[in-house]
Amino acid sequence: MKASPSDTLRSATQQAAHCRRQEEILEKVVLLFAAHGYADTDTQFLADQLQVGKGTLYRYFRSKEDLFLAAVDFGLRKLHEHVCAAVDQAVDPMDRIRQGVRGYLAFFVEHPEVVELMIQERAIFRDQRKSTYFQRRNEYAKRWQELYRQLIAEGLLRDMPPERISNIISELLYGAMFTNFFSGRVPDFESQAADIMDVVLEGILSDSQRQRRRAAATEPSGPSTTLEGH
Numbered sequence: 001m002k003a004s005p006s007d008t009l010r011s012a013t014q015q016a017a018h019c020r021r022q023e024e025i026l027e028k029v030v031l032l033f034a035a036h037g038y039a040d041t042d043t044q045f046l047a048d049q050l051q052v053g054k055g056t057l058y059r060y061f062r063s064k065e066d067l068f069l070a071a072v073d074f075g076l077r078k079l080h081e082h083v084c085a086a087v088d089q090a091v092d093p094m095d096r097i098r099q100g101v102r103g104y105l106a107f108f109v110e111h112p113e114v115v116e117l118m119i120q121e122r123a124i125f126r127d128q129r130k131s132t133y134f135q136r137r138n139e140y141a142k143r144w145q146e147l148y149r150q151l152i153a154e155g156l157l158r159d160m161p162p163e164r165i166s167n168i169i170s171e172l173l174y175g176a177m178f179t180n181f182f183s184g185r186v187p188d189f190e191s192q193a194a195d196i197m198d199v200v201l202e203g204i205l206s207d208s209q210r211q212r213r214r215a216a217a218t219e220p221s222g223p224s225t226t227l228e229g230h
Contacts, residue, residue, distance in 0.1 A: 022060050025050060026074040029067060034113035038068055038120050072121050072132045075114035080140050082107040093151055098197050100144070101173065105189035108177045115181045133174075141166045172196065 032049055033041055043064050047054040061067040086103025090096040108115055118133055125131075141163075148162035157165070176196065180187045203210070 018060070022070075023074070025052075025057070025060060025067075026071050030071045030075050030117060031113055033068055033071055033120065034116040038064075038124055043067070068117075069121070069125075069132065072114075072117045073136070075111065075117055076132055076136045078111070079104070079107050079114065080136065084143075093147070093154070094156060096147060097169075098193065101169070101196055102189065102193040104173050105176065105180070105187070105193055108180065109186060109189050112181060115177065137170060141170065144169075169200065172200070 028050055029046060032046060036045075041064075043057055044054055046067070047057055050057075057067065061070060083100050083103040086099045086106075087096045090099045118131070122131055144166045145162040148157060148165045151157040152159055152162065173196075176192065180192075205213070
């Protein structure tokens with residue numbers, strides 16, 4: 001039997017309310033898992049802190065593990081939204097890269113709890129699954145690769161595989177994020193983003209050295225030989 005328009009609308013409304021409630025739970029659970037650790041945070045404790053019944057949690061999440069992994073994914077989806085919002089502020093195509101770098105670093109400075117969950121996931125589930133970060137990174141990288149492809153076509157970047165650019169910048173930022181977290185200091189992410197962009201775009205070689213390397217790359221590999229009289 002085909003559902004009536006009113007039934008369809010009611011179902012959509014209920015689904016939207018269900019999703020909103022899930023998001024509300026996850027927003028708080030991220031902080032609780034980060035503060036207390038996965039092993040020391042049981043569902044009853046979470047329910048008490050959220051001021052809901054334990055059954056309410058199981059209505060939205062099948063298990064503590066399911067809830068924890070959903071919390072990790074929630075944090076990384078928020079990272080993606082934050083970076084996209086920063087990138088969308090840029091008008092100049094090249095500035096989109098800078099804004100993305102800045103947005104990434106700023107998010108983790110403002111949300112160290114997400115880094116903590118990433119560390120816990122790696123420690124607890126390393127033998128069971130690929131980390132959520134790298135699952136999401138592979139998905140979100142497609143947008144960046146398309147941007148790099150566009151900039152290459154416009155002659156603004158070197159002609160090289162967009163996947164290579166994406167991987168290198170991603171790995172650079174991943175390392176910077178963990179360095180910031182483990183150092184225990186609050187970095188000036190504006191300056192850090194500017195430094196990263198300067199090295200990535202300008203490199204570390206002087207102008208004269210870059211010219212010398214380019215000239216050497218275009219020189220013949222060795223003297224040519226000519227056989228005469230044969």
